[in-house]
Amino acid sequence: MAPQACAPSAGEAAGARAANLDGVPVPESSTPFGVYVHVPFCASRCGYCDFNTYTADELAGSGSGTSPDGWLDAVRRELAGAAAVVGERPVDTVFVGGGTPSLIGAERLGAVLDAVRAEFGLAPGAEVTTESNPESTSPEFFAGLVDAGFTRVSLGMQSAAQHVLAVLDRRHTPGRAVAAAWEARAAGIGHVNLDLIYSTPGETDDDLRASLDAVLSAGVDHVSAYSLIVEDGTALARRVRRGELAAPDDDVAAARYEIIDDTLSAAGMRWYEVSNWATGDAAACRHNLGYWLDGDWWGAGPGAHSHLAGRRWWNVKHPARYAAMLAAGEAPEAGYELLGAEEQATERVMLRLRLATGLPLDLLDASGRAAAGRAAAEGLLEPAALDRAAPDGGRAILTRRGRLLADRVVTDLLTAVPA
Numbered sequence: 001m002a003p004q005a006c007a008p009s010a011g012e013a014a015g016a017r018a019a020n021l022d023g024v025p026v027p028e029s030s031t032p033f034g035v036y037v038h039v040p041f042c043a044s045r046c047g048y049c050d051f052n053t054y055t056a057d058e059l060a061g062s063g064s065g066t067s068p069d070g071w072l073d074a075v076r077r078e079l080a081g082a083a084a085v086v087g088e089r090p091v092d093t094v095f096v097g098g099g100t101p102s103l104i105g106a107e108r109l110g111a112v113l114d115a116v117r118a119e120f121g122l123a124p125g126a127e128v129t130t131e132s133n134p135e136s137t138s139p140e141f142f143a144g145l146v147d148a149g150f151t152r153v154s155l156g157m158q159s160a161a162q163h164v165l166a167v168l169d170r171r172h173t174p175g176r177a178v179a180a181a182w183e184a185r186a187a188g189i190g191h192v193n194l195d196l197i198y199s200t201p202g203e204t205d206d207d208l209r210a211s212l213d214a215v216l217s218a219g220v221d222h223v224s225a226y227s228l229i230v231e232d233g234t235a236l237a238r239r240v241r242r243g244e245l246a247a248p249d250d251d252v253a254a255a256r257y258e259i260i261d262d263t264l265s266a267a268g269m270r271w272y273e274v275s276n277w278a279t280g281d282a283a284a285c286r287h288n289l290g291y292w293l294d295g296d297w298w299g300a301g302p303g304a305h306s307h308l309a310g311r312r313w314w315n316v317k318h319p320a321r322y323a324a325m326l327a328a329g330e331a332p333e334a335g336y337e338l339l340g341a342e343e344q345a346t347e348r349v350m351l352r353l354r355l356a357t358g359l360p361l362d363l364l365d366a367s368g369r370a371a372a373g374r375a376a377a378e379g380l381l382e383p384a385a386l387d388r389a390a391p392d393g394g395r396a397i398l399t400r401r402g403r404l405l406a407d408r409v410v411t412d413l414l415t416a417v418p419a
Contacts, residue, residue, distance in 0.1 A: 032290040034093040038301030039101040047169040047235035052303035053099045065323020068104040074323035076115045078300045083119035090123040093287035102132035106144025127286045134176040142187035154193040160214040161207040181218035193222035199253040201245040212263045221283035225260050227253040254404045274354045292351040310339045358397035371412045372396045
């Protein structure tokens with residue numbers, strides 16, 4: 001950890017306690033380092049969402065930190081404390097997520113990025129992303145992002161079918177996401193992603209194909225597509241439980257995934273992670289790759305998660321509590337876990353196998369490599385990639401069928417016993 005020129009302020013000391021890293025070596029700058037900033041505000045709550053988000057009505061009367069400006073002040077305090085812990089380590093990627101970051105406007109998003117620059121500095125060519133909802137964007141908003149230094153935007157499209165958006169409680173019209181993508185590109189945003197959700201109750205194959213056609217008409221260089229998961233405690237889960245909506249069907253979801261992969265591949269996009277496609281390496285989301293490839297990141301904001309030097313921790317969820325703790329010079333940490341060698345090895349298998357570059361066979365023991373051979377025989381891994389004599393020592397790379405059964409493959413590799 002780099003020495004500090006003076007004693008840390010109360011906020012800096014709080015950040016140091018939040019990380020609880022005294023005596024733990026901080027990795028060198030060669031390890032990718034990102035900053036995630038969580039914006040907890042939403043105009044309304046989508047029925048499927050279980051993220052840490054709050055509407056204005058839910059926050060009314062809750063005190064400091066529940067307004068965008070109060071939240072911004074608290075985030076600045078946390079970033080100052082984070083810099084005291086991390087030391088001189090420029091940020092490779094910044095990702096502002098939510099919630100609805102676009103709801104707080106380009107000026108405040110620029111202020112977040114200014115705080116990251118001031119506390120850490122940005123590495124040359126840093127990737128800077130914000131999520132945005134189509135209904136809270138405009139040409140002026142995207143121009144403000146470009147002026148602030150954002151290089152990437154991720155838009156929540158979900159579907160081009162009005163009845164599917166209604167089931168998801170999305171407020172934008174079917175064509176707004178495509179229009180927003182064009183506006184972002186026209187403003188000079190270098191990389192634009194559209195998010196899709198598939199296998200929503202009531203969605204048909206034709207609905208999905210129409211959504212994909214809309215995505216491709218937007219000229220974006222990245223697409224994320226996620227099968228709908230009905231999370232406990234959400235409005236969608238209650239509707240499914242009451243029988244108002246059918247639960248998503250796994251076989252239908254698998255068939256829809258194949259439609260997505262076929263369509264995007266034919267359009268020149270390639271999968272680089274199970275749920276993500278890009279036009280090339282430059283268009284891949286480097287921040288998310290940091291999660292999948294043993295990177296470190298500091299998560300600032302209510303409920304944000306962090307990972308540094310084998311330690312994972314998470315902040316308190318409510319914006320008022322988060323802001324109050326930082327204002328009092330306290331760490332906003334709600335809990336933590338230390339990752340031992342076995343846990344880290346397990347996570348490497350789970351995460352790297354999701355990537356098109358695959359899992360190096362050297363990360364598996366002999367029984368795991370034998371399980372990889374059996375998976376290849378079942379058509380779940382690419383047989384040619386398993387060649388131990390290859391210059392890279394061989395890799396476990398999922399076939400498309402393997403992508404559909406990725407959880408099973410991971411379990412087999414981790415629990416294999418010698419045949």
